[in-house]
Structures are given as C-alpha cells and as structure tokens.
Amino acid sequence: MVYRYRTHGTCSQMIDIDLADDGIVSDVRFEGGCDGNLRGMRELVKGRNAQELISMLEGIPCASKPTSCPDQLARALKAILEKEKAEKA
Numbered sequence: 001m002v003y004r005y006r007t008h009g010t011c012s013q014m015i016d017i018d019l020a021d022d023g024i025v026s027d028v029r030f031e032g033g034c035d036g037n038l039r040g041m042r043e044l045v046k047g048r049n050a051q052e053l054i055s056m057l058e059g060i061p062c063a064s065k066p067t068s069c070p071d072q073l074a075r076a077l078k079a080i081l082e083k084e085k086a087e088k089a
Contacts, residue, residue, distance in 0.1 A: 005076035009067045012038065015076050023050045023081070033069055041070060050077045
C-alpha cells in the first residue's frame with residue numbers, strides 16, 4: 001500500500017512510501033529536497049524492514065535543524081505502523 005506523509009522542518013515537502021503487508025519498504029519517493037541524496041536514500045531503503053529503518057534513521061539531524069529527510073522517513077514509518085496496529089486492534 002502507498003502512504004503519503006507531509007514532512008515538517010525539511011527541504012522535502014512530501015514522502016510517498018510503498019509499504020508491503022509484511023512491513024518491507026518497496027519504494028520511497030521524496031518531493032523536493034536534495035535530489036542526489038534522496039535518490040541515494042531511496043535505493044538504500046528499498047527491500048528493508050520498516051522497523052529496522054526506524055531504528056537506523058530516527059533522530060538524524062540536518063545541519064542545525066533538529067530533523068532531516070531520513071528522520072522524517074522514520075517518523076512517517078512509525079506513524080504508519082502505529083496506525084496499522086490501531087486499525088487491527
């Protein structure tokens with residue numbers, strides 16, 4: 001399923017996340033931001049478990065900002081997993 005997440009505090013404005021039922025990220029697309037870095041990150045996260053990515057990326061800052069595109073991806077994945085868990089309960 002594809003989820004859309006509006007970022008906060010970063011140059012990118014939106015993240016589209018294709019997350020399979022088994023928690024594996026199939027694809028990630030960022031709107032805005034540093035094209036080369038985000039294309040690289042896109043390739044690195046494909047095929048990885050969402051929970052693993054949250055652990056790796058959560059809390060990474062960008063320069064003097066308290067967040068970054070990787071951190072925003074972690075926040076998005078966390079929100080998606082929490083929503084899915086709540087819906088199943």
